[in-house]
Amino acid sequence: MNASTHYPDPTLVETATRHTLSVIVDNEPGVLARIAGLFSGRGYNIESLTVSETEHERHVSRITIVTTGTNAILDQIKAQLERLVPVHRVLDLTVQGNAIERELVLAKVDGKGEQRVESMRLASALGAKVVDATLTSFVFELSGTTEEVERFIGLMMSVGLVEVSRTGIAAMSRGAIGM
Template identity: 85%
Template sequence: MNAMNTHYPDPTLVESVNRHTLAVVVDNEPGVLARIAGLFSGRGYNIESLTVSETEHEKHLSRITIVTAGTNAILEQIKSQLERLVPVHRVVDLTVQGGAIERELALVKVQGKGESRVEAMRLASAFGAKTVDATLSSFVFELTGTTDEVERFINLMVAVGLVEVSRTGVAAMGRGADPM
């Protein structure tokens, strides 16, 4: 029997893994984040970025922004399983919705003197980073941008004396006038 007549899928066929940003509106109550994180870890899914904040104080609702990756089938499964959790009100795939605005904030500490110090200041200026602390031997820069921009900035700072990085994770919102 040749390969063209087999009933089995082509073993060399590999589905692409895509990165998606999900916005999840949940009840703001103890244990909700743990249940969502448990859903991911229990099924072997990875969370690349996770941010949580109360968004509607009067209704006690929070918004969880999750960046994850998987094949299309896995992403559909993640969304479906999230929607079935009791404290979840809605799940929106901002990547599928198209054109979501994503930003991340990073605090980047750089240590250096002389030419390294000058280069760190020049790079920070080029990226639009704000100096939030400065001593004679170090800086702390604040940078807001896409995840790729933050990564590029951090990678460049390694050469001039990167000491420490703290990142917020992705905050995302769909474009246009319509709410989530």
């Protein structure tokens, strides 16, 4: 309560932030559907999702999820994920603050003449490599942060971008200790 008024102080509005979650799960049918269902059933959005088996002998997979929410919502998401039976561990890489994140993009660019030369120059300057070339087009591959991928796509739009395929974010914490 403010001393000079009878009205309570306005409540603080917590802003939503982007978080990268790393989830270790059993690699079995239906696990991904259960996790996606947990998000959709509560109205949470998944901005990026990557999944791959990481330990073949133990049949364990890592799911990397990028989502946005307030701290309270993120705490709730993590708690609900940890309750799922096939989930071994949930780690919020954003809270740790020392994560490495990378994304892969394939970009098809149409071009002839000067446009072709410019697309090659821009791709080279950004560290992209050519994975396919014809007389009228290129497919470039670039790996980097989401911001680097976005910048690359924006530049390729100016020289004839035709199609884009992105992997989504793969992430892990720095240092010698694993999940």
